[in-house]
Amino acid sequence: MATVEFLLNGTPTQCHVPPDTSILTLLRDHLGMTGTKEGCASGDCGACTVAIKGDTDPYFLSINGCITPAHQLQGQHLLTVEGLAANGELHPAQRAMVECHGSQCGFCTPGIVMSLFTLHTQQQTQPAPLTPERLEAALGGNLCRCTGYRPIRDAAIRMQETSWSAPQWIDASQPASTSLISPPTDVNDIHFFAQPSTLSELTELRRRYPSAHLVAGATDLWLESTQRLAALNQLIDVTRVEELSHIEESRLNEQPGWWVGAGVTYSQLEPLLKTHYPAFAHLLHRLGSQQVRNRGTLGGNIANASPIGDTPPVLLALDAWVELANQDSCRTLPLSDFFLAYKKTALAADEVVSRIFIPRLAEDATLKVWKLSKRREDDISAVLGAFHYRLIDGVVSDVRIAFGGMAGVPKRALQAEAALTGQPVTQECFQAAQRSLADEFQPMSDVRGSQHYRQQAAANLIERLYLSLSAPTQEVMLHAYAH
Numbered sequence: 001m002a003t004v005e006f007l008l009n010g011t012p013t014q015c016h017v018p019p020d021t022s023i024l025t026l027l028r029d030h031l032g033m034t035g036t037k038e039g040c041a042s043g044d045c046g047a048c049t050v051a052i053k054g055d056t057d058p059y060f061l062s063i064n065g066c067i068t069p070a071h072q073l074q075g076q077h078l079l080t081v082e083g084l085a086a087n088g089e090l091h092p093a094q095r096a097m098v099e100c101h102g103s104q105c106g107f108c109t110p111g112i113v114m115s116l117f118t119l120h121t122q123q124q125t126q127p128a129p130l131t132p133e134r135l136e137a138a139l140g141g142n143l144c145r146c147t148g149y150r151p152i153r154d155a156a157i158r159m160q161e162t163s164w165s166a167p168q169w170i171d172a173s174q175p176a177s178t179s180l181i182s183p184p185t186d187v188n189d190i191h192f193f194a195q196p197s198t199l200s201e202l203t204e205l206r207r208r209y210p211s212a213h214l215v216a217g218a219t220d221l222w223l224e225s226t227q228r229l230a231a232l233n234q235l236i237d238v239t240r241v242e243e244l245s246h247i248e249e250s251r252l253n254e255q256p257g258w259w260v261g262a263g264v265t266y267s268q269l270e271p272l273l274k275t276h277y278p279a280f281a282h283l284l285h286r287l288g289s290q291q292v293r294n295r296g297t298l299g300g301n302i303a304n305a306s307p308i309g310d311t312p313p314v315l316l317a318l319d320a321w322v323e324l325a326n327q328d329s330c331r332t333l334p335l336s337d338f339f340l341a342y343k344k345t346a347l348a349a350d351e352v353v354s355r356i357f358i359p360r361l362a363e364d365a366t367l368k369v370w371k372l373s374k375r376r377e378d379d380i381s382a383v384l385g386a387f388h389y390r391l392i393d394g395v396v397s398d399v400r401i402a403f404g405g406m407a408g409v410p411k412r413a414l415q416a417e418a419a420l421t422g423q424p425v426t427q428e429c430f431q432a433a434q435r436s437l438a439d440e441f442q443p444m445s446d447v448r449g450s451q452h453y454r455q456q457a458a459a460n461l462i463e464r465l466y467l468s469l470s471a472p473t474q475e476v477m478l479h480a481y482a483h
Contacts, residue, residue, distance in 0.1 A: 002016075002019075002071060002192070002193055003015065003016045004016075004017070004070060004071045004073055004074050005074060005075070006073040006074060006075065006076050006077065006078055007076070007077040007078065007169075007172055008031070008078050008080070008083075009078070009079055009080060009082060009083025009169055010077075010083065010167075010168065010169025010170075010172040011169075011172075013031075015030060015031070015070065017030060017070055017071075018191060018233075019069075019071065019191060019192060019193035019232065019233060019234070019235045020069075020225050020231060020232035020233065020235070021069070021070040021071070022065065022066055022067065022068060022069065022070060022222065022225070022226070023048075023050060023063075023065040023066075023068045023069075023070050023073065023078070024036060024038055024048045024065035024066040025070070026070040026073075027050075027065065027080060033080055033082055035080055035081040035082045035110050036048055036049075036050055036065055036080050036081065036110060036111075037107055037108070037110060037111065038066055039107070039108070039111075039143075040066075041066050041067075041226040041227065042066070042067065042223055042226060042227060043064040043066060043067045043141075043219055043222075043223075043288070043289075043291065043292055044141075044143070044289075044378060045108065045111075045142070045143045046064070046108065046111040046112070046115065046141045046142035046143060046289065046291065047107060047108050047110070047111045047142075047143075048064055048065040048066040048111060049062050049063070049064065049065065049110075049111035049112075049114040049115050049141070049142065049291055050062075050063060050065045050078060050079065050080050050114055051063070051078070051079040051080075051114055051117060051118050051121075052073070052076050052077065052078050052079070053076065053077045053079070054075070054076050054077075055075065058125050058126070059118070059121040059122050059124070059125045059126075060077075060079055060117070060118050060121050061118060061267070061294040062114060062115050062118040062138075062141070062290055062291045062294060063291050063294055063295050064141070064219075064289075064291045064292065064295070066222075066226060067218055067219055067222035067223065067226065068218060068222070068295060069193070069215060069218055069222070069235065069237070071193045071195065071235075071237065072195075072215075072218075072237060072239060074195060077172065079114075079117070079169075080110075080114070081110040081113055081114055083169060084113065084117060086167035086168075086169070087167070091113075091117060091120075091164070092120060092159035092160075092162035092164050093113050093116035093117045093119075093120055093155070093159050094113055095159070095162060096116070096154075096155035096156070096158040096159035096162065097109065097112070097113060097116070097152070097155045099155070099158060100151045100152075100154040100155040100158055101147070101151050102147060102151040102152045102154070102155045103146075103147065104146035104147050105145075105146050108142060108143060108144045108145070108146075111142050112139070112142045112144065112152060115138055115139055115141065115142050115290070115291075116138070116139075116155065116156055116159060118138070119134075119138040119156065120159055120160070120164075121170075123160060124166075130156065130157060130160060133285075135153055135156050135157075136285075136377070137285060137290050138156065138290055139152060139153070139156065140285075140289050140290060140377040140378055141288070141289025141290050141291045141292065141377075141378055142289075190233045190234065191233050191234070192212075192233075192234055192235070193235045193237065194212075194235070194236045194237065195236075195237040195239075195240050196236070196237075196238075196240065196241055197240050197241060197242060198241060198242060198243065199241055199242075199243040199244065199325060199354060200327070201241075202236065202238060202241050202244075202352060203325055203326050203327040203350070203351075203352060204327055205236050206236065206326070206327075206350055206351070206352055207326065207327050207350045209234055209236065210349040210350060211234065212234035212235065212236050213232055213234065213235050213236070214236050214238055214303070214352065215235050215236065215237050215238065215239075216237075216238050216239055216262075216263055216295075216296075216297040216299065216300040217239075217265065217292070217295035217296035217297050217300055218295065219288065219292050219295055219296040219300070220300070220304055220306070221304075238262070238263055238299075238352070239263055241263060243261065243354065244261040244262045244263030244264070244299065244354060244355075245261050245263050245264060246259075246261045246264075247259070247260050247261065247264060247268075247269070247272060250357075252321055252332070252357045252359075255359045255360070256359070256360045257357055257358050257359040257360045258272060258357070258358050258360075259323075259355045259356070259357050260272075260298055260355060260356045260357075260358060261299070261354070261355055262297060262298065262299020262300070262302075262303070262352070262353045262354055262355060262356065263297055263299060264297060264298055264299075265293065265294060265295060265296060265297050266284050266287060266288075266292075266293035266294075266296050266297070266298070267290075267293045267294050269284075269298060270284055270293075276360065276361060277314075277318075277358075277361060277367055279367045279368050279369045280314050280318075280367065280369060282369065283310060283311075283314065283369045283371060285377075286310075286371050286373070286376060286377060286379075287310045287311070288378055289377065289378045292378070298311060298356055299353045299354075299355075299356065302315070302322060302335070302338070302353055302356065303345070303347065303352075303353045305339055305342075305343050305344065305345050305409065306343070307342065307404060307405060307406075307407060307408055307409055307410060308380055308381045308382075308384070308404050308405045308448070309404060309410060310371065310381060310384060310404065312335070312339070312402075312404060312410035313369075313384050313385065313386040313402040313403055313404040313410045314367075314369055314386040314402070315335050315356065315358065316335055316336055316386065316400070316402035316410055316411075316412055317367065317369075317386035317387060317388040317400045317401065317402045317412075318358055318359055318361070318367065318386075318388060318400075319334070319335075319359055319388075319400060320334075320335045320356055320357060320358050320359065321333065321334055321335060321356070321357040322334075322335050322338050322353060322355075322356050322357075323353070323354045323355040323356070323357070324346070324347060324348075324351045324352070324353060324354065325351060325352055325354040326348065326350045326351045326352075327350065330354060332357070333346060335356075336412060339409035339410055339411075340409070341408055341409065342408035342409065361388075362390070362398075364390050364392065365388060365389065365390050365398065366387075366388070366389055366390070366391070367386070367387070367388050368386070368387045368465065368468065369384070369385070369386045369387075370384070370385050370461050370464065371383075371384045372384070372457050372461075373448075374448070380448065381404055381405050381448075382405055382448040382449040382453070382454065382457065383403065383404070383405040383406060383449065383454050383457045383458055383461070384403065384404040384405060385401070385402075385403050385458060385461035385462075386401070386402045386403075387399075387400075387401050387461075387465050388400040388401075389420075391425070391469060394424050394425060395422060395423065395424055396420050396421065396422070396423055396424075396425060396429075396469075397421060397422060398421075399417045399420045399421045400412065400417060401413040401416050401417050401420075401433075401462075403441070403458055405443065405448070405449070405454060406437075406441040406443045406454055406458055407441055407442070407443065411441070413433075413436070413437065413440060413441070413458075414440065415433075415436035415437075415439060415440045416433040416434075416436045416437060416440070416462065417433075418436075419432040419433040419436050420433050425466065425469045425470055427466065427470075430462055430463065430465070430466040433462050434459040434462050434463065437455065437458050437459055437462075438455060441454075441455070441458065443455065443458075
């Protein structure tokens with residue numbers, strides 16, 4: 001165990017807790033601060049939303065307290081709903097919720113207020129129009145079963161019209177962001193939380209403790225604790241590793257693109273995707289919630305090796321590469337060679353995912369990404385299809401198609417690619433590609449969809465691609481999530 005030092009609502013705080021303690025548990029059970037609520041304990045409902053700010057962050061970010069390790073607060077500023085009011089004056093988010101009647105039972109209200117607070121602080125630092133899309137992004141991770149969302153959206157707009165003098169706590173000096181105590185030399189000690197700051201330190205810890213869990217955003221790993229009640233006794237936190245935090249324009253095998261550090265969060269990645277991969281950026285708004293995107297990492301989504309992870313099919317369609325590092329060296333391999341079987345990858349016991357290379361999309365190439373899930377926001381894919389292609393003089397070339405949810409791993413549809421490559425945009429060619437899916441994929445049935453549904457849905461996505469190419473001036477889907 002290690003002592004974590006951080007600011008809590010502007011006050012220096014120290015806590016000594018087990019490694020698998022969440023921020024929510026720390027607040028409610030150890031510090032007696034019960035304003036932050038537990039709803040789903042899986043990062044879905046947002047009742048546990050709190051805000052954190054590191055020493056380099058321009059403003060506070062919303063996160064799910066229920067699935068964020070408490071020790072990751074080291075050197076950070078944590079803000080909870082108890083800290084918003086100052087000198088008897090409500091924060092504009094609180095006041096607007098009152099004036100717009102945005103609360104009934106009140107259970108979800110603290111989390112909603114914290115999401116509104118982070119939106120408000122972002123507006124103070126980087127003013128921008130409050131479009132419906134921005135409001136949906138800010139509030140998409142907060143569920144309310146009483147009021148409906150109109151008064152809450154009204155409150156989001158109203159709070160921008162309220163004058164506010166920032167209290168002292170918002171600029172409070174943060175404790176030094178030093179790494180936590182390293183684990184003991186006795187490898188038999190089963191309780192530790194290590195927080196290395198360099199790749200060399202990380203790979204050395206990985207070599208010494210191959211069975212320890214690596215943790216970044218914890219948006220999936222922490223469900224082992226909250227849902228399965230498993231003990232997470234040995235944790236190596238990668239979020240402070242300098243080398244994993246960069247995005248660098250570069251070349252690999254003469255191909256231009258970007259190296260993205262495995263510790264880069266979805267929120268940090270979004271500006272690059274918006275500029276160069278609009279369809280990929282659009283997917284991010286359906287990947288979890290704002291709270292999840294502020295913590296989840298690209299490297300974690302890959303290393304987790306879930307067959308329904310959202311980013312691997314897109315990266316496969318882009319022909320991405322992955323870099324794996326250990327104490328002695330680094331090696332690169334195509335992402336298509338990384339996934340071996342269900343939850344099994346090419347990672348050796350002493351290796352970590354260090355970087356991902358995303359090739360630049362050629363000017364004459366197109367990327368389309370379509371996700372099917374039971375609800376539009378904050379949900380896991382039933383099927384996700386990613387399609388990369390060039391259309392030259394009516395002929396399809398350089399086709400790469402990848403699916404999630406159709407096999408034990410994210411997987412390229414090689415037979416469908418072969419059926420379309422070098423062919424004109426005709427219904428017969430695309431029907432051949434659809435038929436090939438039955439030979440190449442045998443998806444499982446689960447709570448998100450039956451085998452038959454997944455087979456039909458994947459074929460329908462190829463049909464959607466055909467309709468997009470054969471009638472480019474017509475919108476195939478009518479709602480705002482089409483792309």
